[in-house]
Amino acid sequence: MNDALALREQxxxxxxxxxxxxxxHGCTQTTMSVGTSGVYALSNAWFVSRAAGPVGLAAVNLVAxxxxxxxxxxxxxxxxxxxxxxxxxxxxxxRRAARAAGNAFTVFWFCAALISISGLxxxxxxxxxxxxxxxTRGFAHAYGRILLAGTPTATGFSSLVRAEGRMRFSRxxxxxxxxxxxxxxxxxxxxxxxxxxxxxxxxxxGQAISTGMSVWSFFLQHTRPYRVTAADLRPHxxxxxxxxxxxTPTFLNSLGASVLAAVANNLLVAIGGPLTLAAxxxxxxxxxxxxxxxxxxxxxxxxxxxxxxGLGNTARVERxxxxxxxxxxLYGAAVSLSLLVFAPSLVAVFTGxxxxxxxxxxxxxxxxxxxxxxxxxxxxxxxxxxxxxxxPAYLIAAGTILLVRIPVLLAFSRFGTAGVxxxxxxxxxxxxxxxxxxxxxxxxSTGVIAVLPCHAxxxxxxxxxxxxGS
Numbered sequence: 001m002n003d004a005l006a007l008r009e010q011x012x013x014x015x016x017x018x019x020x021x022x023x024x025h026g027c028t029q030t031t032m033s034v035g036t037s038g039v040y041a042l043s044n045a046w047f048v049s050r051a052a053g054p055v056g057l058a059a060v061n062l063v064a065x066x067x068x069x070x071x072x073x074x075x076x077x078x079x080x081x082x083x084x085x086x087x088x089x090x091x092x093x094x095r096r097a098a099r100a101a102g103n104a105f106t107v108f109w110f111c112a113a114l115i116s117i118s119g120l121x122x123x124x125x126x127x128x129x130x131x132x133x134x135x136t137r138g139f140a141h142a143y144g145r146i147l148l149a150g151t152p153t154a155t156g157f158s159s160l161v162r163a164e165g166r167m168r169f170s171r172x173x174x175x176x177x178x179x180x181x182x183x184x185x186x187x188x189x190x191x192x193x194x195x196x197x198x199x200x201x202x203x204x205x206g207q208a209i210s211t212g213m214s215v216w217s218f219f220l221q222h223t224r225p226y227r228v229t230a231a232d233l234r235p236h237x238x239x240x241x242x243x244x245x246x247x248t249p250t251f252l253n254s255l256g257a258s259v260l261a262a263v264a265n266n267l268l269v270a271i272g273g274p275l276t277l278a279a280x281x282x283x284x285x286x287x288x289x290x291x292x293x294x295x296x297x298x299x300x301x302x303x304x305x306x307x308x309x310g311l312g313n314t315a316r317v318e319r320x321x322x323x324x325x326x327x328x329x330l331y332g333a334a335v336s337l338s339l340l341v342f343a344p345s346l347v348a349v350f351t352g353x354x355x356x357x358x359x360x361x362x363x364x365x366x367x368x369x370x371x372x373x374x375x376x377x378x379x380x381x382x383x384x385x386x387x388x389x390x391x392p393a394y395l396i397a398a399g400t401i402l403l404v405r406i407p408v409l410l411a412f413s414r415f416g417t418a419g420v421x422x423x424x425x426x427x428x429x430x431x432x433x434x435x436x437x438x439x440x441x442x443x444x445s446t447g448v449i450a451v452l453p454c455h456a457x458x459x460x461x462x463x464x465x466x467x468x469g470s
């Protein structure tokens with residue numbers, strides 16, 4: 001059994017194993033990974049709400065858009081690097097995979113350091129922009145300062161590990177940090193009486209462990225398809241350009257989500273006050289956890305689609321996309337129905353405050369239909385990116401934010417709190433429709449997502465040094 005699993009996690013298996021079996025193995029691993037992180041998000045919300053009350057929970061949620069921007073950077077670099085790594089391995093070029101991974105490290109660490117320094121220097125005006133009030137500012141400042149200081153540890157580059165087909169180690173990069181964070185939260189929040197500062201320190205502690213595991217794997221471990229060296233960290237023009245081109249759609253989408261969250265937070269505070277925002281914060285934590293499998297499905301698709309795109313095997317790419325689309329829609333229907341039925345019981349787990357429970361249960365029922373469609377747009381974008389198709393990925397990322405999500409939110413906000421909440425399922429349905437329309441267009445005009453191997457020519461010069469073609 002262990003031998004069979006080890007064989008399945010060799011890169012070549014991505015091009016030979018049955019697609020359904022690969023997706024089942026990959027998607028279950030990624031779902032367990034992000035699910036563990038989701039458990040931490042829920043436990044963190046539980047500890048903060050019990051220790052600091054609705055105002056503390058609202059303050060933590062106000063800082064969330066800034067942290068989403070950091071996550072946008074990490075996700076963009078990971079998705080782009082993962083696409084390049086999987087296609088390079090599929091094309092039989094491990095050195096190019098190493099350089100793609102090394103440049104991904106360099107881009108993230110450089111940008112993360114800039115975000116950390118500038119965020120700390122401009123923290124007060126940033127908190128004002130995010131909508132903090134006199135009641136929430138102290139909590140938000142304490143929490144945001146710690147998270148911004150730890151920005152360079154914000155990713156363990158699990159996307160690059162998945163690109164090799166190593167799903168078990170990718171899972172560990174999520175599970176070990178999350179378990180560490182879950183263990184640290186009660187110790188720091190209650191044991192040492194640090195409140196929201198303890199929640200921030202617990203998060204950074206888990207992230208640091210993930211970063212350490214990643215550095216060991218990429219730079220020190222010998223039994224792997226490629227090893228990142230100091231030379232691979234040096235910026236390489238063509239590699240950086242492809243990283244930026246492939247990662248920008250994800251960054252725009254994630255950054256748009258950050259802007260959307262900031263706008264929604266400001267609207268909810270203005271319309272309903274901190275209690276309404278705290279209710280929304282609880283709902284987003286529950287909803288994020290409930291849709292973790294949809295995130296896992298998209299992540300599990302990427303190495304399969306990317307590797308076979310590198311091989312030029314269009315049929316396997318197509319089958320992988322079709323299977324995952326069906327699965328994410330079926331799961332979305334199940335989770336939406338469950339949230340509609342069990343909203344009061346789910347909310348009661350996180351707070352004993354009767355007013356907060358009533359607000360949150362009503363809000364969760366309004367938000368529940370969102371999750372029926374939530375997996376479609378990210379999955380279609382991931383499909384295009386995995387195959388190296390940049391244009392449609394840009395169109396979906398920018399189009400859904402600029403043309404759909406923000407305009408719908410602003411239009412619906414005229415109807416009060418209920419309008420703000422109802423804007424999310426409405427916008428998600430429109431975004432899913434746009435993504436499917438673009439996918440259908442490319443299937444009809446090109447036969448599918450055009451398969452683009454990581455194709456820059458290279459030759460092996462004497463002495464084993466790689467030289468680039470023009």
